[in-house]
Amino acid sequence: MKKAIKLNELDNVASLFDTAEKGEQVNVLDTKGKSSILTVLDDIPYGHKIALRDLQVGEQVTKYGYEIGVVSKPIKCGEHVHIHNIESVRGRGDWDAKKQAEVLKDMKH
Amino acid sequence: MGYVRKDGKVGVRNYVAVLPSVVCVSEVVEAIVSRTINTQGILHHQGCCQTPPDLVRTTDCLIKIGENPNVGAILIVSLGCEGVDTDRLEKTLRETGKPVERINVQELGGTSRAIQEGIDKAQKLEMMISGMQRTEVDASNLLVGIKCGASDTTSGIASNPVIGYVADKIVDLGGTVVFGETTEFIGAEQVLKHRAKNAQVAADIDRIVQRMENRAKAVGVDMREGQPTPGNIKGGLSTIEEKSLGAIVKSGTRTIQGVIEYTETPKGKGLWIKDSPGREIELLSGMAVAGADIIMFSTGRGAPQGFPVVPVMKICGNPITYQKMIHDMDVNAGLITLGEKSVEEIGEQTLEMLLRVASGETTKGESIKYCKSMDFYMLGPVI
Secondary structure: OEEEEEOOOOOOEEEEOOOEOOOOEEEEEEOOOOEEEEEOOOOEOOOOEEEOOOEOOOOEEEEOOEEEEEEOOOEOOOOEEOOOOEEOOOOOOOOOHHHHHHHHHOOOO | OEEEOOOOOEEOOOEEEEEEOOHHHHHHHHHHHHOOOOEEEOOOOOOOOEOHHHHHHHHHHHHHHHHOOOEEEEEEEEOOOOOOOHHHHHHHHHOOOOOEEEEEHHHHOOHHHHHHHHHHHHHHHHHHHOOOOOEOOOHHHOEEEEEEEOOOOOHHHHHHHHHHHHHHHHHHOOOEEEEOOHHHHOOOHHHHHHOEOOHHHHHHHHHHHHHHHHHHHHOOOOOOOOOOOHHHHHHOOOOHHHHHHHHHHHHOOOOEEEEEOOOOOOOOOEEEEEOOOOOHHHHHHHHHHOOOOEEEEEEOOOOOOOOOOOOEEEEEOOHHHHHHOOOOOOEEOHHHHOOOOOHHHHHHHHHHHHHHHHOOOOOHHHHOOOOOOOOOOOOOOEO
16 A cells, blocks of 8 residues: 655644555554555645645644644645645745745744 | 763764864875874865964864864874964863874975874874773763755655654763754744743744855845755645755754854753754764764765764665665665654664664774765855
């Protein structure tokens, strides 16, 4: 079975150790090796993230136990989580300078 | 089992460090090292035509390398007209109680004569310390440095979590862990500050990140722009905070006791941050300056670097890289990505190996002598 890793018990995403196709099952392992099974709803490339539960717009995306961004479009459990549905609160490489400045304007270190 | 030094610190190796006071004599150092055993040349590129702060910095770094617990004796090779304060270097190293010798190339009559004299002196030092025995000591004597380099998708999700696991264990055993690469904190400073011992430490973290960013801005570079890179995004990183957290996870979860400057050593046990850039030569040197016995180095694409007086353990998160570069990689954290082992299992394996390396077992890099990657981090300019 395809595998993914959930790096912290607080996380709502896991990172894939395989390329997974829509409809496949993924074995989500934690750092102790405990597993749980999830069905993949999108094609997800190696190293990309899968949602571990439904996520609402504005909700924090948690990885390593900390915020890695905020949900920008509703996400279902098993969907691909990436730049199309999460926003950084601290800046992002594919934004242009104007957008970058907008987001970073109010950023506190 | 380690070498207990006069200042109470414990080393895991027992080298004669051959220190050029200035880059101009590094070839003399190389020649001395090539003709003697258990010597390591500290082949930096500094020592002259630099600003006074950088000359002081170079002197301080050389002193700290001599004071590193893996060093049993020191041979100083001076040119004669260097900018480094070689008298202060010699005086401070003599205060450690370690045997120290010094030669001056210009006084001796040139490079070939200095090489001959240097070999004789290195031989004397090596024979003085070669009989020193290891003593059984507690793991709390360990000071471990951390690095990640040649990262790929596996780094943030396999090899760095392994190193973080080991870092936590070392701190819990009463030891010391130092991490750096300030550049990689950008986007995740708030996480580090959350783990800071107190408000002062949190403020220091902010200060060193801003300082690093300002240096880049001074040459017209915005370090937050373009992060994550297109390659990162393709590999799965969605935001700068995710990228930085993937780097920071190698520092584990324990409280950050404080922030130290590049030329400093930690002021106590536990987990410390050293302000340092991400490039290997300066980072590894900074860890040695901090007094590291061992450095754990996470890699995905296969970074080969080692360091002269400090063993560097390679923890490789990519199973394909591990097999391809099996003569350079120590731990196969790639097994995590294959689902064959958990982070915890590889973490325990890495800790056990670290303790064996501390007691004398060599790393892959040490055994094939791939250990010259060093230079001191300077503020510039060169003048």
